[in-house]
Amino acid sequence: MSRIRLPLYGKILSWFALNLAVLALLFFFFLKAQFRLGLDWMLSGEPGDRIAAIGETITFEFSRLPESEWPARLSDYDQKHGVTFGLFNSRGEQVFGKSITPPSEVMPRLIDRRPPGEQQPRRPQRPVSKRPADAPPKPRFMMRAGDPARYWAGVHLDLVTQDGSSLSLVMVSDTISGGGLFFDLWPWLGLAGAALVVSALLWMPFVRGITGFIGTLNTAAGRIAHGKFNERIEKERSDELGELSTSVNAMAAQLGDYMREQKRITADVAHELCSPIARMQMALGVVEQRSTPDQATYLQKLDRELQHMAKLVEEVLAFSKAETIPDRETPEDINLRELLQNILAREAPENGLKLEIGDIQLHSLRNALDRGIGNIIRNAIRYAKDIEITAKAENGRVLIQIADRGPGVPEEALNRLFEPFYRPEAARGRTTGGSGLGLAITKRCIEACDGTVKAESRKGDGLAVTITLPHEMPS
Template structure:
């Protein structure tokens, strides 16, 4: 199962909210332990007002009907709110509603301990007057009790039982803390969390955005350095650990650039220095062949073969080292791609039937670099495969796509990402016996990159290899 990928900004914000939640729970637990808080605190706000209003509404409605209809009315309330309703007298005995058995923790709450004159008084039949705004709040409670545990809430009513003139209390029982929306409403809490999330995002956005933006830039720069762009540099304007990290990455890129430049310079110098002794050895071998005996001819031929292979390797080493400076040595020019591909085919595969589909496409690029890249790929295909095709097309984002396809042995899937590395040859399909040096596709990669493009390879269904070169239609000259 794939892991969920979250941006760094989201992770920081989520951890901040988790921290706030943990602190809130710890604070609530401490307050509850120190001040012995129960669930009554929930009735101090809107839920308490809601229950008090429900009690007033029930009092007003019940005072207009005989007591014989109160059970029916309570059942209607239960259907509306999804909560069990019952009326208890001030001695803790149930008077109306579906029979419920209060747990021992609830019984003390049912007794009306208001002093005489403060409780409900028997009144003549008629409408109940609205309670004044400055009237003291009626006693109410809420707790969790019983086995299985249920939520109990109650409020004393301005309602008396006519039989014995006892005050009544409305008791509500629910299996959930929400109580059908009477005790607890989820949406206000969701709105609170959403508001906290939004506010936190707005407060933290400048700080976190600065970090994530820098890391994104650092990641992109590191990717370009990994691709050989050692002149890439990162801003060191930050005065913190990230600023120190950017300084270290810049120093690393500079050292890598110097190291790679030295390696390339050594490669070019060694290849250049090898040209003269190889040439002298070839001249000496020619003299030896003229003066040698027939018995020596076989050995001299093998020596000549090895010497020619060494000469080709040195030549490709020189070509490989020169591709690094192609953008400085060449300037973009208008290229007729159809004519260029025909020229490459005539040079590299004059006797091989090759199917081409190359329309007229506008292209401004480095002619010699593209010529060398196409030549190396085609020479590689001719060496190992048959049924070769060359296709070119224009993509929607102003790029030219050139594909060289064959029906050869292909390469192992694990070798595809290494094909364009210097001196790499997949042993399953290619070896020194076939004449390759392992530099042809590496030169192709540098030539294509000099044209501002990229090259990749993939195996074809049914066998064979496809090399795809993606080149911009117009290459701006190097400054």
């Protein structure tokens, strides 16, 4: 079962979202605990002002209406605010509105304990939405009570009935919002949204800076892993990522020096081997002229061994020189069909390979392409049959494919075919296996032309090698 890959950018933002969720839960439980202990603290803010304002409005309006119309007006308030309104007298008895049964915790709060003088009605000349700052506060309450629990709010009014009973306004809701009278959720949601947006704006540049730099490091490391030891990370940071980039640059430089030294030694050794091998071949020729018939068989075996050594040394020298191709060759205009026909005439004059290619022009390194494609065709002829060569230009690239119907290559060996001295098990025989440098030379030649080469198995059987080259003619 494969694991879901989540980019670092997503992980950091996920942890940020989780952090906000935890804070929101803590805030929720804090408010829940506060509500359970009591809600009178809310009366000191906007909820208290809204309750007082609606009490003032009802006082003003009802003082100018006959009592017979009060129930209908309370019903209108019920529908308008989504809250049940009721009027209770100073003894805690409901006298107007939809029937409400207050729980025992609410009943003591309904009794108006103001001195009799303060319970007398006032006749305001106009409705007010907010109590004047210098006016004494009217007794108010807000609580959560009952089973099932409901939210209760009330305020004593400057309003009396015809029998002289002072009234209190009671509002009941199943939710804390109370139709927006008790608790207006939207400002809190807006505040939370604004906090989220501001936090994201503050975090995203920081997160993008980290993930972007890590992406740069990853790209550079990938190129270094593919042998691009001149790759360097130019961005500078003063934190641990900056130290890591410095280490990566130092590692690339040291690897580059090591590989150059290794290649130089390999080339020097191969070059030095040429002279003794040539002298041994000359000496062997002299010995063959003076040998007896019984010795001829052994001398022929020795000659084959020397020829194999000479070819191996030649391939090592070619491999070492392939890296310096861009310094030794100049790009030129190339007719791809003509180049392939010349390669086939040299490598397979009698095989009758199938060639499907149009008139494609390239501007590249002729000798490098000749050597790289020639090695692939030589390998295909050695191991397979029914070889097809196709080429096409698309999306600014030229794709050249050499496909065969041979024994193919195991899937695990496909990615290693272009490594120096690597040969699949089936190709390790001396008579057919070669030196293991042909495809490695091909890769260096194609990369010198700013191209890529890859091998893949064909459906059924066989192997397909695809070369991709830039298709840009000089202006």
